[in-house]
Amino acid sequence: MAAAVEIVNLTRRFATVTACDGLSWSAPAGSITIVLGPNGAGKTTSVECAVGLQRPDDGTVRVLGTDPWLAPPEHRASVGVMLQAGGLPNGSKPLRLLNHVASFYAEPADVGALAARLGIDAFAGTTVRRLSGGQKQRVALAAALIGRPRVVFLDEPTAGLDPHGRLDVYDLLKDEQARGATLVVTTHSFEEAATLATHLVVLADGRTAAEGTPEDVVGSNSLERVYFDLTRKGRR
């Protein structure tokens, strides 16, 4: 299967810290690629290089065949992004904000339907600064999907969500995959990985510790055991 996202020998340094130390991974087209790893493993940095927010010091990054650092608006219309930091203006209201983001696209998704699906209509008139962490996550996820993207990067999309909220998000992400989108999801949740992954990447210390289908990576073991073995060995 062709790769929608291809990261090869990515190196990214911050002062004395090397966040990505020659790591490589890819996301097959139409997959839900789950990227697992401890804090500081290079998950967020590699995703931020893939969405054009950071410039690699070395290596190559391609999303839909395009270098994201130099990508034009036509490419960015094909890519949805949910940042770990949210990125929602504090003084805005969710529905107004989603309609605003939708106006950047020629044929956006139905804002009302998406808001209803994620339960956003229940707090549509509340300013972002007054929302709970889980409510902000729902708005940020909707903003990432509003343009009906071909590739979606979600950095810890279920952090702060209650169990019902997580199930809602899992269903939505599976529907996005069924639509044909490629999803890249970073997470610390084994449940999320087990429920969603069609492709699995494990990072540790800025390097790729394992990559493949869940069967390739996990075999007959449990995901938890494999993860701890891979990431413990990788720790300096």
Add this chain to the structure above:
Amino acid sequence: MTTPAPGPAAAAPPSMPLPAPPRKRVLAQARFEFAALLANGEQLIVSLVLPLGALIDLMAYPTPSLGTGRRIDLAVPGVLALCVISAAFTAQAIATGFDRRYAVLRLLGTTPLGRDGLLWGKALATIGVEIVQWIVIGGVGLALGWRPVPVGLLYAVLFLLAGTWAFVALALLLAGLLRAEGVLAVANLLWVMFLVLGGVIVPRSTMPDVAAGIAGILPSAALGDGLRAALAEGSFSPLALVVLLVWGAVATAIAGRTFRWSD
């Protein structure tokens, strides 16, 4: 661990999403920023209430001296200059600083709007706020007897645009250097200093020589002088325009190198 039922094999690749036309994206962002600036209570005070208070105060009391000529004709251009500084510098610096803090700049940079579209949206929103300010202050001024020289209105628009460029560039320079709280403090402090010592409302001609000399190289005095010359005398002040353009060019060049899109 088992792989979830594969969806991709059955799914056709999604059609290529297209961005909205550039003009639509920028105008949407400008409307969004415009509404946000006007909805922010603190910014509204700095942008409208305080300039309005300054105009009323200047007309209620004979001090400070504004020089020779009808007081209202000298007061209104200075207050219009203060409005530009409020909207283009103080409000934009603070809004941008906090947008960066909350990763708004980063998220919008990943959308079809992009960084260029975001900057154009901010610039247009600022001009939109300035138009509201000028309508309100100009309207109150006219009610108080202000009689601008008609030919000077064109020069005034030129100074409005040059001043907006210089002060937005300075705002981005400041917002790119400090944390959000630092931007908040320094932007408000500079607003007060421009008002008191910067030759905005009180013309340099009425200031002590040393202070007038220093103010002469400031963008605040250039904007105030240019607008007073235009609206009170109907004349064009090329030196004031050059000072503003130099500040705009230098601040843009430095901000282009130092601006950070994320904390």
